[in-house]
Amino acid sequence: MLKKIYFGTNLKMYKTIKETKVFLDTLTDLTKDMNREDFELFVIPSYTSLPDAVKIENRGLVHLGAQNMGWEDEGQFTGEISPVMLKELALDLVMIGHSERRHVFGETDERENWKVLAARRHGFTALLCVGETGEEKENNISDEVLRTQLKVGFKDVPAERAFDGDTPKIWVAYEPVWAIGVGGKPASAEYAETKHQVIRDCLVELFGARGEELPVLYGGSVNPQNAEELIVRRNIDGLFVGRSAWDAEKFNDLIRLARKKAGR
Ligand code: PEP
Numbered sequence: 221m222l223k224k225i226y227f228g229t230n231l232k233m234y235k236t237i238k239e240t241k242v243f244l245d246t247l248t249d250l251t252k253d254m255n256r257e258d259f260e261l262f263v264i265p266s267y268t269s270l271p272d273a274v275k276i277e278n279r280g281l282v283h284l285g286a287q288n289m290g291w292e293d294e295g296q297f298t299g300e301i302s303p304v305m306l307k308e309l310a311l312d313l314v315m316i317g318h319s320e321r322r323h324v325f326g327e328t329d330e331r332e333n334w335k336v337l338a339a340r341r342h343g344f345t346a347l348l349c350v351g352e353t354g355e356e357k358e359n360n361i362s363d364e365v366l367r368t369q370l371k372v373g374f375k376d377v378p379a380e381r382a383f384d385g386d387t388p389k390i391w392v393a394y395e396p397v398w399a400i401g402v403g404g405k406p407a408s409a410e411y412a413e414t415k416h417q418v419i420r421d422c423l424v425e426l427f428g429a430r431g432e433e434l435p436v437l438y439g440g441s442v443n444p445q446n447a448e449e450l451i452v453r454r455n456i457d458g459l460f461v462g463r464s465a466w467d468a469e470k471f472n473d474l475i476r477l478a479r480k481k482a483g484r
Pocket of ligand 1: 441
């Protein structure tokens with residue numbers, strides 16, 4: 221069987237409920253001819269859009285996730301959303317440790333770990349984002365930073381919890397902080413591949429040989445110009461796209477381009 225490739229987008233604090241619904245309807249309609257056996261499509265909208273998002277007509281064609289999650293089931297945590305609440309929406313995945321959570325809201329590796337454990341306890345796929353800052357890259361400590369984020373982030377997750385049967389339930393997004401968002405400079409495919417290899421080796425260290433099966437996605441200024449050279453790299457299993465994905469037609473074009481290059 222062909223190795224799966226993954227395409228997803230985080231809508232951040234963009235799009236109203238109505239805009240999200242239109243985006244999802246358009247995207248699922250445009251991509252409905254693509255065989256989901258070797259392709260995963262996921263979208264991570266705002267919390268307020270989720271109740272309508274899970275009711276879209278083509279729900280089976282897209283995995284839906286939350287951008288963040290509290291680690292306790294309930295309690296005195298004003299402003300937080302718990303795994304139990306997200307479960308009510310029958311979501312598929314929870315994104316944990318996005319660079320903006322870490323660097324704007326000060327989340328630590330330890331807290332990301334609590335969230336990963338809570339996500340797996342409740343059956344969600346945990347999408348852990350990791351990535352070094354520009355300063356850490358300058359200081360030549362990128363590999364150490366990535367290994368720390370992974371080793372702390374996945375602490376106490378046993379290998380069997382990383383899968384549900386054959387389905388990987390731990391996904392990683394490598395998103396160098398200096399490459400993300402407005403003003404970000406995309407990593408070259410060569411550079412990204414070397415860091416994906418570091419991540420891959422660490423996943424094997426943590427989860428044994430099956431660490432090879434866990435998807436590692438690249439994110440950070442992915443666009444139609446660099447998507448093809450990124451997707452063909454051995455350790456890049458998918459693309460996690462921000463700005464270039466928020467127009468459904470453009471995202472569909474990018475996915476088709478990359479899939480074609482990957483021989484699908
Ligand atoms: C992101 O913020 O996670 C991201 C990948 O954004 P962009 O593609 O816009 O750099």
